[in-house]
Structure formats: structure tokens, C-alpha cells
Amino acid sequence: MSDTDFIPQMRPLFGAAEKAELISYLDEDGFFTEFERTAAFEKAIAEFTGAKHCIVVNNGTVSLSLAALALGVGPGDEVICPNYTMIATPNSVHMLGAKPVFVDVEPDTLILHPEAVRRAITPRTRAIMLVSANGRAPSAAAGGIEAFEALARETGVALIEDAAQSLGSWYADGRHIGRAGAIGSFSFSAPKIISTGQGGALITDSDELADKLKRLKDFGRARGGTDIHDSIGFNFKFTELQACVGLAQMRQLPERIPRKKAIWQRYAEGLKGVDGVQLFDHDTRLCTPWFIDGRFERRDELATHLKQQGIGTRTMYPPIHRQKAYDLPGSHPISEAIGREGLWLPSMIQLVDAQIDRICTEIRRFYGA
Structure with missing residues (x-):
């Protein structure tokens, strides 16, 4: 790497x-x-x-x-x-x-x-x-x-x-x-x-x-x-x-669970105190995060910045009622906010600590932290 x-x-x-x-x-x-x-x-x-x-x-x-x-x-x-x-x-x-x-x-x-x-x-x-x-x-x-x-x-x-x-x-x-x-x-x-x-x-x-x-x-x-x-x-x-x-995958699950938790913990430590960043919390005694999810101010600009630095992201699910497939009336403030601000950071099990640190550094740089 x-x-x-x-x-x-x-x-x-x-x-x-x-x-x-x-x-x-x-x-x-x-x-x-x-x-x-x-x-x-x-x-x-x-x-x-x-x-x-x-x-x-x-x-x-x-x-x-x-x-x-x-x-x-x-x-x-x-x-x-x-x-x-x-x-x-x-x-x-x-x-x-x-x-x-x-x-x-x-x-x-x-x-x-x-x-x-x-x-x-x-x-x-x-x-x-x-x-x-x-x-x-x-x-x-x-x-x-x-x-x-x-x-x-x-x-x-x-x-x-x-x-x-x-x-x-x-x-x-x-x-x-x-x-x-x-x-x-x-x-x-x-x-x-x-x-x-x-x-x-x-x-x-x-x-x-x-x-x-x-x-x-x-x-x-x-x-x-x-x-x-x-x-x-x-x-x-x-x-x-x-x-x-x-x-074969199930035999690896006992190793993957603690690594997923450790990945989230390293992100949480690396992004602590950054204004504009809110990672969703996890009780890692019980929860194994699937993705690293959070709300980010200027989400789309951040995603563009990270892509330019060779870091992939994915926007979180938009509100279902606003999807063209359903197109329903109603107000759902939380899911609508996630549609504007929600972002998944790199979350694969193969991530090493140095990569997480690099991602956190770029996010901190974007927000001037």
C-alpha cells in the first residue's frame, strides 16, 4: 500500500x-x-x-x-x-x-x-x-x-x-x-x-x-x-x-467483528472535535458497525474533495418518500436531513489503520481542523 x-x-x-x-x-x-x-x-x-x-x-x-x-x-x-x-x-x-x-x-x-x-x-x-x-x-x-x-x-x-x-x-x-x-x-x-x-x-x-x-x-x-x-x-x-x-465467510466472522469495531473506533478518535462532522455513535460492546456512517456539513463538497485525494465515499440513503419510485407527500425531517448530509466513509474490512488515518487527515484538512 x-x-x-x-x-x-x-x-x-x-x-x-x-x-x-x-x-x-x-x-x-x-x-x-x-x-x-x-x-x-x-x-x-x-x-x-x-x-x-x-x-x-x-x-x-x-x-x-x-x-x-x-x-x-x-x-x-x-x-x-x-x-x-x-x-x-x-x-x-x-x-x-x-x-x-x-x-x-x-x-x-x-x-x-x-x-x-x-x-x-x-x-x-x-x-x-x-x-x-x-x-x-x-x-x-x-x-x-x-x-x-x-x-x-x-x-x-x-x-x-x-x-x-x-x-x-x-x-x-x-x-x-x-x-x-x-x-x-x-x-x-x-x-x-x-x-x-x-x-x-x-x-x-x-x-x-x-x-x-x-x-x-x-x-x-x-x-x-x-x-x-x-x-x-x-x-x-x-x-x-x-x-x-x-x-468460508462464517469462519472468518469472529475475526471480522472486532476489526469492524476497531475501524469505527479509530475513525471516532481521528475525527473527534471536528466541527461539521457527526459520526453516528455505536455501543461496540453490542454493535458491529456495517459501514462508517455520519452527517457532514457541505457533504457533497467533502465527497468531491475526498475523491480528488483518492478516497471513495457513498451518500447515505435518501428519504424514501421523496424517491421518484414513491413520490409521496409528507414531512420526515430526520430522513430528509440524512438525504442532504449523510455520508458513508470507507468501511471495508481490509482497511488498515494507516488508511483510516489518511482519510481522517483529509477530512480534518477540508474542515480546517
Whole structure:
């Protein structure tokens, strides 16, 4: 690495471990369709999160759609979603003919507040999509995850956890994020802490929901290799090649978690006291940051400056209701502010301390700090 090497905002890490796993499988002359490697990958995720069941599917948007389907969401139903999230969250229920109802997020966590959700519930509300932004949990001031669980019990509205960014993050009571909802969903797209290129996983402790999810992803049948279908289902299966990569990635997860936390800590120390910079906080005892996220004054000018210095960034999600795909009226001040000021700094697991220091130096230089 030289002082002038370009630093991308994100890059997945695949290497010798993944290659060895794939070659081993190819030497077996397998069918590639999901089988024993997929089952092993599901078991690894279930054991890591503490869930009773894990079902993997082809991507993390489909996983949310299947979670909603399994919980009875259908045409005309309403599903509450945060106005700050990746657009996959509302799109996953829009695909079912349901209506995403957007609620603004809290300024410190970028997560829904239970009382704001309560105000948005109507007789047509079937589910809440709780997104744990960047591995963060609902704040203690908002009642923590327990407030959402209580709201779900009180109203009968299903709680789905969109934990796409939260593998390796836990609630204060020791449960892995994704375990509090009826179903939790993870993503393994390229930028995530582990990746299979594309892929998603669903976790649940319910035998009934697990059975529904397995059938929904595999044509409605109880198992592969049979053409008896007791219910409607689709084809959202995984592949053994993805599972091979996933198994190798899962073995590296215990090393990646502390490194992700250390990356965030070094940024926090390097940017401390810089006027115009607000990194979002993380309790690294529990949270493993997926990306380094923050609000930056003159965000676009900063991004241009960093690009000129060979440093990549990515703007954070714009407010969903203002996206042309939805174009809805309403005021959501926090998500709108993130759309103007939110920036993800380089966050890949391969970052070394010298690169983080170089990035912080350039940010400090931009702000005259």
C-alpha cells in the first residue's frame, strides 16, 4: 500500500478460504442446487444467532417478502417501514400488493420510535418492518427492543426485523438482533460483513413459520425431489456454490467483528472535535458497525474533495418518500436531513489503520481542523 493508492468506500473480501471451499465442492461433482452445504450454512447462522431455525434464500429482498408472506401480508394490507432505509425494505412488501407506510426515524439511531409507529397503525396494518440501521438497536430512551415487542403483542401487528446490516450485533439482553421479531432477515450482498455475492437468510424460533418459509421458497412442497404441492410456493432457493462461500465467510466472522469495531473506533478518535462532522455513535460492546456512517456539513463538497485525494465515499440513503419510485407527500425531517448530509466513509474490512488515518487527515484538512 502506498500513500496514493485509491481507497474504495467498500470492497468485499474473498480469498484463499473461499477458493478452497469451492474447489473441494467442485471435486465432488455436485449438482450445484442447494443441498448439504446449504444446510451446513443454515446451521452455522442458526448457531451463531441462537435461532432455532434458519432458512436461506437467493437475496435479502426476497427474504423480506417471504417473511411478510409467511405472516399473512397480502394485497391491500399496510406495512409500516422507516423512511430511512434501503429501498428493498418497502419494495419487498410492495411486490406483494401491500402498501408501505413510511414513518420517520430517530436522529441518533436512524431507527423507528415505537410511539411514532403506534400513531401510524390503522385497522389495515399487518406488520412492522423494524430496520436495525448499521447494527444499532432501538435506544433505551425509546424503550429498547422490548417496546416494539410489547407493541406487537398489544396490537396483534407482526414484527419483522430487517436485520440486513446487523449480523454480529446483539440486544442488551443478549439476544442477537433479528431474534426479537416473529422473523428476522439478513442480507449477504457484496458490502455486508459476510457475503455470498447475493443471498439472504431468515431466522425464527417458530416451527410453524419455519415450515411456511421452507415451502414458500421451494414451490410449496415439503421437500425437494417431489412433485407433491400442498400450498402455493415459489422458487427462491440458494445454491451450493453460494453456501460454500458463505461457510468460508462464517469462519472468518469472529475475526471480522472486532476489526469492524476497531475501524469505527479509530475513525471516532481521528475525527473527534471536528466541527461539521457527526459520526453516528455505536455501543461496540453490542454493535458491529456495517459501514462508517455520519452527517457532514457541505457533504457533497467533502465527497468531491475526498475523491480528488483518492478516497471513495457513498451518500447515505435518501428519504424514501421523496424517491421518484414513491413520490409521496409528507414531512420526515430526520430522513430528509440524512438525504442532504449523510455520508458513508470507507468501511471495508481490509482497511488498515494507516488508511483510516489518511482519510481522517483529509477530512480534518477540508474542515480546517
